[in-house]
Structure formats: structure tokens, C-alpha cells
Amino acid sequence: MERRLAAILAADIVGYSRLMEADEADTLARLKSTRENLINPKIAAHKGRIVKLMGDGALIEFSSVVDAVGCAVEIQRTMAECNAELPKEKQLEFRIGVNLGDVIVEGQDIYGDGVNVAARLEGLAEPGGVLISGTAFDQVERKLDFEFEFLGEQKLKNIEKPVRLYRVGPRARAASGTVPAKRKRHIEWRRLTVAATALILIAGGVALWKVVGDGSGPPVEVASRERMALPLPDKPSVAVLPFTNMSDEAGQEAFTDGMTDDLITDLSKVSGLFVIARNSTFVYRGKPVKISQVAEELGVRYVLEGSVRRAGEQVRVNAQLIDALTGGHVWADRFDGNVADIFAVQDVFVAKIVEALKVNLTTTEKTEIARAKPDNIAAKEAFEEGWSLYLRYNAKDTAAAITSLKKATELDPEYGRAYAALALAYFRVVESLWGKELGRDEPYFWWGAHDYVELAKKYPTSLSYTVEASRDAYEGRTEDARRNAGRAIALDPNDPEAHIATAWALTISGEPAEALNFVATAMRLNPNYPSHYVLARGLALFAMGDLKQAAEVFGEGVRRNPDATALFLPLSSVLAQLGRREEARQMLEKFRPGIGQKGLENIPDTLHLSFKSDYEHASVRERLNDGVRIAALPLDVTVTSLEAELETGNPLSQLYATRRLGWFGPAAAQAVPTLVEALKVEHLRREAIEALGKIGPPARAAIPALVALQNEALVGIYAKDALSRIRDN
Structure with missing residues (x-):
């Protein structure tokens, strides 16, 4: 080096x-x-x-x-x-x-x-x-x-x-010991500002002491940095609590949740803010919680809360932004008016919150905030209902989400965010293998997702770029995936899904260590993260070769959510490669209960996994499949038994034994001499070459035999690939 x-x-x-x-x-x-x-x-x-x-x-x-x-x-x-x-x-x-x-x-x-x-x-x-x-x-x-x-x-x-x-x-420095006049005036002004600020803080402290400390008013419980579950970000951090529905009319929960979701979505597009994702704030929906508790559990300084009361076409919204470390109000406002004006109200609220936190709202951010909103209130309500259902991440609610999101696009055919959400929902069905539960095979949803991606592209938003990146990652187009994920983050830096899409793109293009940074960011933005974040993290660790840590991550994900079916196969694969085959088989049987031995062995060849590596890094996906294949084998099939079968079995069983030895990878190192002998048998030669390549560096003893085969017409290309794996890994 x-x-x-x-x-x-x-x-x-x-x-x-x-x-x-x-x-x-x-x-x-x-x-x-x-x-x-x-x-x-x-x-x-x-x-x-x-x-x-x-x-x-x-x-x-x-x-x-x-x-x-x-x-x-x-x-x-x-x-x-x-x-x-x-x-x-x-x-x-x-x-x-x-x-x-x-x-x-x-x-x-x-x-x-x-x-x-x-x-x-x-x-x-x-x-x-x-x-x-x-x-x-x-x-x-x-x-x-x-x-x-x-x-x-x-x-x-x-x-x-x-x-x-x-x-x-670029300016030349002033002579030593001198200070430019303009800078000197700036220093003097800064000193005056600091002094004035100190007086204000002292006065504020006295006022706060009168309210909190002398018993004249109810005590305000403030958050503590030391009790924060997560360290405070280096920019103003905000959690938007679900607004309280104060309406007398039934069925206004979706409208109220939509108000909350819009504020989260709009604020998250401001690069100068750190905004917690909806999933992690909606766990407090309908619960009496203290501001200090929310701040400490989510690791934020500011908490936005409010209420909505709707009666027909009239609506009243109250909102306040609280500094959890002081208990003081940073900003508060109220709106009384027509429902048709609600989008404009949201824009005003966002602008005032940003101003109160002394953060700049750029022209691009203003444009992106405006672009995500439809003109049709009914379409917006249908979208909010569907989006809320989608974010529950289970098969039943995803099916209901698809119905609501389709309604949103029917009411507003130019609703780009709704098309993007539909594509995400379809991809989630494919990734989580929910097709049969929803009455269709996964390919139906796969191609449907593609159609919705194309529609979303016509009305681009940050979410549409996230969806494009997800599709590109699924198909192994790593450069496109990284570019589109980067666009999504540029437009919405607080969107955890955009960071997860970037992580996928990095993992499949051979940069899993960097991918883990984006997964960590997504998990910080959404502390109550769903299981597909765990999938992205575990597969990045798997791609790095850290099987033990990957098994811990997948295992914890399954314990956290026993219905996270997307984690079952990778967990089974990793456990098998760690030699924990009985646990691996149990996980496979949980994935497909009562399927039988033949069905288990067919799983790797019949299922679409969550990502497709580019050509240069295809071995990662191959190793993942091989682990599932090991998990599906009867427990009495071992490296030793396969060696014996290769030496004494009939031609067909010898072929199967050779192939299966490759599945075990480095764990089959003891079989290298047997596989070298198999190179001499014409009908076993290609399988033996590939098995030696999968074993990798422990198969160095096979290098002379493989070198002798690298110019052979039928198997030379496989011999060169195996040599590359053995020498370079």
C-alpha cells in the first residue's frame, strides 16, 4: 500500500x-x-x-x-x-x-x-x-x-x-498589529450586541425565576441535555407533535393529521433545520405527554404543538413552538378562516417558525414547499389518509393506503407526491413479499411501481426523486440511484427515506461503510424507524463481511417487529453462514410455514430480493442467496458429507455436492483438495471452479490448477474469475 x-x-x-x-x-x-x-x-x-x-x-x-x-x-x-x-x-x-x-x-x-x-x-x-x-x-x-x-x-x-x-x-492581510477600520467597527458593534444580549438574558432569567422558582405560578418542567436519549444536532432541531383534533364533526382526524404532516414535510425541506420524521412523532398521537419528555426521547430542542377545529368549511388552527430547554414560547400564532386557505396558512406558519429560529428559507426551498401541495382539498385529504396508512408498514394497511392514494390521483391527476407514494407502496409490497396477502403476485406490483414512478417524474418533488432512486437501486443502476437520491436530499435534507435510498445505492455499488452513515442519519431523523431501515443497515454490514454484527442487527429487528418478514431471509442467510444452521432453518420455516423440504430449497430461486448489485459487486447478492440455500439444506448435509458424496456418489449427486460445497464459502476450506481433484472430471469442472472461487483465499492451494485452466475455451472465463476471488479477497 x-x-x-x-x-x-x-x-x-x-x-x-x-x-x-x-x-x-x-x-x-x-x-x-x-x-x-x-x-x-x-x-x-x-x-x-x-x-x-x-x-x-x-x-x-x-x-x-x-x-x-x-x-x-x-x-x-x-x-x-x-x-x-x-x-x-x-x-x-x-x-x-x-x-x-x-x-x-x-x-x-x-x-x-x-x-x-x-x-x-x-x-x-x-x-x-x-x-x-x-x-x-x-x-x-x-x-x-x-x-x-x-x-x-x-x-x-x-x-x-x-x-x-x-x-x-482573497484580500491581502493588513499589516501586523493593525485591524482594518471596517472590521474594527464590526468588533465594536459585536461587543455592544453581546452586552445588550447579556442584559436581555439576565432580565429574562429574572422573569423566568419569578415564574418557575418563587412558587407564584405552576412549575415548568424543562428538558435536560444530560437526559437526552440522543445528542442534540448542530442546528435547530424540531419535533412536530400531532395536532389535537378539536372538531365536533366526526371524521376530521385525517384533516388534522394532514395539517401536522404538512408542517413536518414543509419544515423538513429547510436545510437549516433538523426535523424529526412523522413516524417518530405520531407515536405520541392522542397521548398526554410533556414537552420535556418528547424533547428528551427524540433528542430535540424545540417542540411544535397545536390544535385544529373544523366546522364545515371553517377552520381554526392554534400553534406554538416551545423551547424545551427553557420552557419558553419561541413563537405562537392562530388562524381563523376558510378551509380553502389552509395551504397559505401553512406556508405562513413555516415562514414564521423559520424566522423565529433565525434560519434562512431559500428561494429553492420555498419553491419545493409550494410544489408539493395540490389545489384540491379533497385530494389532499385522500392523500393524507393513504400516507398515514402506508407509514404503518404492514400488508393490510398498505392495501388500504393504495386505495386512498389512487383516489387522490383521481381527484387531482397532477398530484406528483401521490404518484410517488403509490410507487413506494407498491415497492414495499415487493420488498416485504406481501403480494399474496394483497391478492396478486409480486411481479404485478413490481411493474405497477414502475408505472407510478414514471407518472411521479412528470410532477417532480423530493419524494419522486426518492422513488426513482429506490427503483434504480432495485435494478442495480447505481449511478442513477446515487444521483436521484442526492437530488432528493438536496430538496428535502430531513427526509429519512432519501437517506435510506442513498444507503442502498452505496451498498450495491461497493461502498457499504459509507452507506452505514446514511442509515444512521435516517435512524436519527426517525428514531422510531421501520424495519426496512434495519434491512438497509444489516445488508450494508453483510456487504462489509461483518456477519456477526449483521446477525445482531437483523435479530434485534425481528425482536422489535416480529412481523418484519423482509428481515427473515437475510437473517436466515447470515445465521447459516455463521454456522448457526438450526436457527437459520427455523427462521426460514417461519418465513414459509409448512412449505416442506423441497419448497424450502426452492426459496432462493423463486423470490425477488430487495436489491440487485451492479456487475462488479454481484458477489454480495450471490453470498446472500448462498446463505439461504445453506439454511434450506437438511441439517445432516455438511461439508464433510458433501466431500464423501463427491468422491463416491453417482455423476448427478456429485454435481449437486460440488455446487453445494460452493454455497458454504470459506467454511468449505477443508474440501479444497477434493475440489481440485474434481477439476479433472469434465462434467464437474465448471461447478468445481465456481466453488473454489466462492471459498476465496482459503482455496489458494487450487491456484496452480486454475491457472492451467484459464485459457480453456469452455471454462477459462470462470477460472479467471475464481483466481481473482482467491487472490484479491
């Missing part, structure tokens, strides 16, 4: 998804021209090497950190000059991060923490800005005449130690 010290520059385009959505061809043309005429010459002038381009991003290596930072500042300065001549919607802005660190070299690519830190810095940089690490700053501080602003230390994702951050300004 080659290592070296390098300066790494990571860059990406701000708002790339928005630009592509507005005009894909124009954006690509301008990006290509910018790279060829502006960026590439500057990289060359600073002796940099483009490691790789990633659509809207780039990774560049320099031997000198002075060159790297100089190049970054020149790029941003020139881009600012170019953008000054263009309308806002045509401007290309970059974020750039620079780090000096150790990298691992593999061919033309580089990996390691040195690269990861640069990528994290790029994500934190301001549009048009350059952010560098402390290691880079230490080298360039006295060598470049730029302004460096220390931003403190920050913990970066997947980086063990906090990293010092410095913002780089």
Missing part, C-alpha cells in the same frame, strides 16, 4: 440540482466551458493533478499546499468576476475545501482521511468561499498574503479528532 503526504482540494457546485432542473443542457455546457477555459488552466499553472471529476464536484491533488490554496483562491476570485456579468440564475458558484494530509494511493486514485477531511471542509465552506484545515494553515500562514479567519475546532463526520478550520479571504 503506497502512502504519501499531499495537499487535496475538493470542490463542488452550489445548487447543482436546482441548476440542472432549470436547464440541464445549458448547465452542463457552462460547466464544461468553465472547466476547460478557467479551472483546468489554473490547476495546471499550480502544478495540480485532477484525480477525478464527479458531476458537480472535483478532487485535485497538489504536491504543495501553497499551490493548492493559491489555486483555490484564484478560482474563486475569477468565478466571482465572471458571475458579476451574469444574471443570478446563470451563475456558477463553487465551495472549496483544502487539506494537507496523508493519502493512500491506488492507481490514479487517492483515499484516506486526508481526502475525507478535504471533502468535509468543502461541504462546510460558504458559496464562493475557501475553507482550509489547520494542517494546511500551518504551512501557508506566512507564505501567502491572504486573510485567514480562525473558525474554531469542529468535529467532522467519520474523522476521529476535531479539525481546526480557517476561512480564506
Whole structure:
């Protein structure tokens, strides 16, 4: 493994998804021209090497950190000059991060923490800005005449130690010991602001003491950071409790739940907020809970609660946002009016909440919030009823959800979010193997999901991109899956389903370790997560080869939800590969009660599993299938018994024995000499080659025999593949 010290520059385009959505061809043309005429010459002038381009991003290596930072500042300065001549919607802005660190070299690519830190810095940089690490700053501080602003230390994702951050300004630094006049005025103003804030806080503390501490009013129970089940995020965190239905009319629960769901959905699109998913807040529906309890159980600072009273076409909505750490009201408002105005009211509420939390609501976020709402109130109510049923994640409610969601699309044929929800429901039937319970085979729902994806694409929302990513992942189109999942997250950064879709895309394309980060984010956004999050996490661990941890994750998922049928097969597979075959078989029999031995052995060949790896990583799916095959075998079929059958059985039983030895993978290492002998038998040769490949590195003794076969016309390609597995794994 080659290592070296390098300066790494990571860059990406701000708002790339928005630009592509507005005009894909124009954006690509301008990006290509910018790279060829502006960026590439500057990289060359600073002796940099483009490691790789990633659509809207780039990774560049320099031997000198002075060159790297100089190049970054020149790029941003020139881009600012170019953008000054263009309308806002045509401007290309970059974020750039620079780090000096150790990298691992593999061919033309580089990996390691040195690269990861640069990528994290790029994500934190301001549009048009350059952010560098402390290691880079230490080298360039006295060598470049730029302004460096220390931003403190920050913990970066997947980086063990906090990293010092410095913002780089293109202006030359002032002489030593002087402070620019403008900056001095800013410092004085900041001091006055801090002093005023301190006085306000002191006064607020006195007022709070009068209410809470002197017995003149009822005590307010506030949340404690120490009691939080999960650490507070680094941005304002909000949980929206189900609004209370105060209506005298029957059947208004769906309308009230819809109000809550809309606020969750709209707030989640604001990148400056951390918003808990509906699944995790609706567990409190109809229960008398304290704000402090909700905050501590979900790990949030702010809790939004309210009530809805509807009478015919008139509606009254009360809402308040509470700071759980102080018990104080951050914002409260009320609406009395016509039901037809409810969508506008929601938009006002969202804008005021965002303003109260001092978070910016971008134009793109406003557009996405407006786009998700239909004009038809009845269609919205049908959607809310269907969405609520879908989120219960069981066969019966999914069937009812499909009926309601179809009604929503009939009432509003341009309801993109409803089409996307239908596609999700159909995919869930396929993934959970609920087809027979719903009266159809899984292929019916598989093709139906495709139809709804296409309809959702006509009226794009963040949910439609999530659905597209799910379909792409199911079919092994990893690049499409990652791109669409990225678009979904860009439009709705708090949507856990978009993070799960990204995790699938990463797992099937050979990056399961990174996939686990997205699963963790989804689980944090939705602490009461459904079982398909467990499936995504367990299969990422399986793809990494961590069978023990995967078994624990799947097992806990089944204990948490005994009806989570989608977990039964992967759990059975992992248990079998760990040698716990009796437990594996019991899980398989639970999956298909009373099916019989022949039926058990047919399961892997008749069922559609949850994902399809791309060609390069197809062995992951193959190992998963092989584990299920082992689980289905009678317990008296072992590696030893199969060896004996291979040596003494008839030609057909020898063929089966050879194939089955491959299913056991590395656990069949003792059979390598027997399989090498089988290479000499023509009708067993291909099966023996494949079995040795599945055994992997423990089959090194077979390398000479396989080398001798790699140029054979009929089996040479299989011999080369087996050699690759044995040598490289």
C-alpha cells in the first residue's frame, strides 16, 4: 500500500440540482466551458493533478499546499468576476475545501482521511468561499498574503479528532498589529450586541425565576441535555407533535393529521433545520405527554404543538413552538378562516417558525414547499389518509393506503407526491413479499411501481426523486440511484427515506461503510424507524463481511417487529453462514410455514430480493442467496458429507455436492483438495471452479490448477474469475 503526504482540494457546485432542473443542457455546457477555459488552466499553472471529476464536484491533488490554496483562491476570485456579468440564475458558484494530509494511493486514485477531511471542509465552506484545515494553515500562514479567519475546532463526520478550520479571504492581510477600520467597527458593534444580549438574558432569567422558582405560578418542567436519549444536532432541531383534533364533526382526524404532516414535510425541506420524521412523532398521537419528555426521547430542542377545529368549511388552527430547554414560547400564532386557505396558512406558519429560529428559507426551498401541495382539498385529504396508512408498514394497511392514494390521483391527476407514494407502496409490497396477502403476485406490483414512478417524474418533488432512486437501486443502476437520491436530499435534507435510498445505492455499488452513515442519519431523523431501515443497515454490514454484527442487527429487528418478514431471509442467510444452521432453518420455516423440504430449497430461486448489485459487486447478492440455500439444506448435509458424496456418489449427486460445497464459502476450506481433484472430471469442472472461487483465499492451494485452466475455451472465463476471488479477497 503506497502512502504519501499531499495537499487535496475538493470542490463542488452550489445548487447543482436546482441548476440542472432549470436547464440541464445549458448547465452542463457552462460547466464544461468553465472547466476547460478557467479551472483546468489554473490547476495546471499550480502544478495540480485532477484525480477525478464527479458531476458537480472535483478532487485535485497538489504536491504543495501553497499551490493548492493559491489555486483555490484564484478560482474563486475569477468565478466571482465572471458571475458579476451574469444574471443570478446563470451563475456558477463553487465551495472549496483544502487539506494537507496523508493519502493512500491506488492507481490514479487517492483515499484516506486526508481526502475525507478535504471533502468535509468543502461541504462546510460558504458559496464562493475557501475553507482550509489547520494542517494546511500551518504551512501557508506566512507564505501567502491572504486573510485567514480562525473558525474554531469542529468535529467532522467519520474523522476521529476535531479539525481546526480557517476561512480564506482573497484580500491581502493588513499589516501586523493593525485591524482594518471596517472590521474594527464590526468588533465594536459585536461587543455592544453581546452586552445588550447579556442584559436581555439576565432580565429574562429574572422573569423566568419569578415564574418557575418563587412558587407564584405552576412549575415548568424543562428538558435536560444530560437526559437526552440522543445528542442534540448542530442546528435547530424540531419535533412536530400531532395536532389535537378539536372538531365536533366526526371524521376530521385525517384533516388534522394532514395539517401536522404538512408542517413536518414543509419544515423538513429547510436545510437549516433538523426535523424529526412523522413516524417518530405520531407515536405520541392522542397521548398526554410533556414537552420535556418528547424533547428528551427524540433528542430535540424545540417542540411544535397545536390544535385544529373544523366546522364545515371553517377552520381554526392554534400553534406554538416551545423551547424545551427553557420552557419558553419561541413563537405562537392562530388562524381563523376558510378551509380553502389552509395551504397559505401553512406556508405562513413555516415562514414564521423559520424566522423565529433565525434560519434562512431559500428561494429553492420555498419553491419545493409550494410544489408539493395540490389545489384540491379533497385530494389532499385522500392523500393524507393513504400516507398515514402506508407509514404503518404492514400488508393490510398498505392495501388500504393504495386505495386512498389512487383516489387522490383521481381527484387531482397532477398530484406528483401521490404518484410517488403509490410507487413506494407498491415497492414495499415487493420488498416485504406481501403480494399474496394483497391478492396478486409480486411481479404485478413490481411493474405497477414502475408505472407510478414514471407518472411521479412528470410532477417532480423530493419524494419522486426518492422513488426513482429506490427503483434504480432495485435494478442495480447505481449511478442513477446515487444521483436521484442526492437530488432528493438536496430538496428535502430531513427526509429519512432519501437517506435510506442513498444507503442502498452505496451498498450495491461497493461502498457499504459509507452507506452505514446514511442509515444512521435516517435512524436519527426517525428514531422510531421501520424495519426496512434495519434491512438497509444489516445488508450494508453483510456487504462489509461483518456477519456477526449483521446477525445482531437483523435479530434485534425481528425482536422489535416480529412481523418484519423482509428481515427473515437475510437473517436466515447470515445465521447459516455463521454456522448457526438450526436457527437459520427455523427462521426460514417461519418465513414459509409448512412449505416442506423441497419448497424450502426452492426459496432462493423463486423470490425477488430487495436489491440487485451492479456487475462488479454481484458477489454480495450471490453470498446472500448462498446463505439461504445453506439454511434450506437438511441439517445432516455438511461439508464433510458433501466431500464423501463427491468422491463416491453417482455423476448427478456429485454435481449437486460440488455446487453445494460452493454455497458454504470459506467454511468449505477443508474440501479444497477434493475440489481440485474434481477439476479433472469434465462434467464437474465448471461447478468445481465456481466453488473454489466462492471459498476465496482459503482455496489458494487450487491456484496452480486454475491457472492451467484459464485459457480453456469452455471454462477459462470462470477460472479467471475464481483466481481473482482467491487472490484479491
